[in-house]
């Protein structure tokens with residue numbers, strides 16, 4: 001496996017392959033964060049030539065391991081000003097792995113305003129100027145690439161939001177059907193790709209074979225045990241396949257942790273209408289599909305295909321956080337309109353969480369009314385078109401809050417807080433406050449224990465035990481994000497030690513390592529250390545590891561609680 | 577005493593109970609009984625795993641209900657496993 005470096009500063013951008021060297025043994029988030037932490041000036045402007053844009057598959061990407069299609073992108077974030085790793089499913093990680101590429105690093109920046117496309121196959125790398133791609137939405141762009149390079153490609157691309165270097169711009173990854181539906185959403189990673197002048201990276205694995213393990217028999221055996229464990233566990237074997245992540249709408253709403261009307265209330269009257277149960281039924285009725293993988297090799301298949309009222313493809317099955325952000329958070333309870341917004345965000349290349357939180361702030365400002373789905377759709381079009389208003393919205397909740405003089409802005413380190421209220425679920429508040437990524441539920445998903453009773457139960461309404469919970473989850477997650485595995489395997493890993501062991505055995509068999517469970521935690525800590533270290537050098541202090549003040553002052557109904565974890569305790573999170 | 581029971585994640589009661597306009601089960605009880613007993617009475621298609629009483633994740637199923645309590649039930653497929 002090698003690193004492919006592409007220097008975009010040169011008149012004719014050049015590509016060179018190099019060995020992993022010091023980065024040997026790192027994958028996914030570990031690799032992106034190590035490269036950013038070691039090679040990028042933490043004080044650089046995120047959109048400058050000094051920032052780097054790193055794309056990495058995980059340790060097991062491109063192998064026969066189930067669930068190993070996660071891809072990470074990393075850079076200094078224009079949204080948070082700190083280090084960023086955002087990951088997604090889709091086909092690209094597998095293809096990159098099979099091409100023998102551990103990471104693609106885009107460096108420098110073109111001196112002109114030109115747009116480039118990069119084509120990579122087993123013969124090599126072609127970098128071409130193609131200004132006809134500028135401002136194309138993702139679906140049109142990908143179709144154009146398919147017309148040119150054939151249907152078997154995988155694409156990594158940006159939409160107009162990335163072209164315009166907006167802080168809510170995502171990076172799209174094509175799924176099994178070759179649609180740009182899986183997004184490295186958070187932190188404005190699309191803006192950084194846009195600043196490099198790269199619109200799309202087209203990957204073609206024709207003529208390649210999967211990466212081979214050091215010990216094929218042990219690898220096969222571990223993979224079998226791993227898959228059996230995922231199929232046995234009720235969340236990964238039944239719940240996620242049947243309803244997808246949106247099964248959470250009803251649960252989170254019933255426990256009063258569903259932020260509504262820009263975090264004013266913890267319960268939404270319209271929740272049932274936009275729940276996973278309703279969504280799955282609609283998908284079945286209209287000829288979509290509620291049980292579908294986002295990449296080949298996924299055995300959980302939490303994704304799905306959403307059709308419109310006429311039975312035509314509209315978008316992939318919107319995730320819980322998307323349905324919350326663009327739905328309940330804004331008082332919108334029309335699932336078809338939410339699905340339309342999901343499509344628009346994918347097409348324009350926008351983070352659905354940041355957009356939903358931003359529209360919530362815009363509603364708070366009185367720009368449009370609560371519950372106005374058409375108004376919200378219109379705002380997304382403004383972003384896609386790049387009008388002055390669109391450029392405000394497209395830069396996220398903090399920016400929009402400032403532009404319209406709004407006090408209640410739900411962000412940490414500039415990044416919007418997702419779908420779980422940190423007052424009603426105190427553990428997730430600790431993760432939001434302390435994660436080097438800014439507010440990010442996936443960084444330490446305490447909901448598993450605080451609400452879903454997976455791996456144990458920690459009372460969500462009390463501050464006790466939350467720092468330790470978040471710490472352990474953040475460390476374990478940093479490791480999983482480095483393997484290329486989808487984080488949803490964690491439900492089974494938390495409850496079934498034998499499935500956890502199967503994953504470690506699989507990695508050991510692949511690399512010929514002898515990693516123990518305790519070393520897994522050391523690996524995760526190493527990743528977090530890269531990230532914390534970068535942020536410290538970028539100017540972050542412990543005061544940045546806090547929630548916005550209103551979470552400490554305004555009790556949220558129905559539990560009428562505030563965030564109670566003390567600052568001194570938050571400061572202990574990385575003290576392991 | 578009247579309590580409301582909400583079923584989610586594909587849970588269904590195996591006999592008919594009176595429902596409110598939301599489609600939730602309305603149970604009239606003459607005396608307070610334990611949440612666990614109520615779950616038994618419902619004779620559900622799957623065993624509920626997450627039991628929420630008035631917005632709080634219930635750990636002790638011997639807790640007795642009060643008038644106007646709301647119980648929300650989810651199968652293990654919707655959440656945890658143990």
Ligand code: SF4
Pocket residue numbers: 067089090292293294295298299300301302303486487488
């Ligand atoms: S479980 Fe869902 S997100 Fe994870 S790999 Fe499968 S389809 Fe993708």
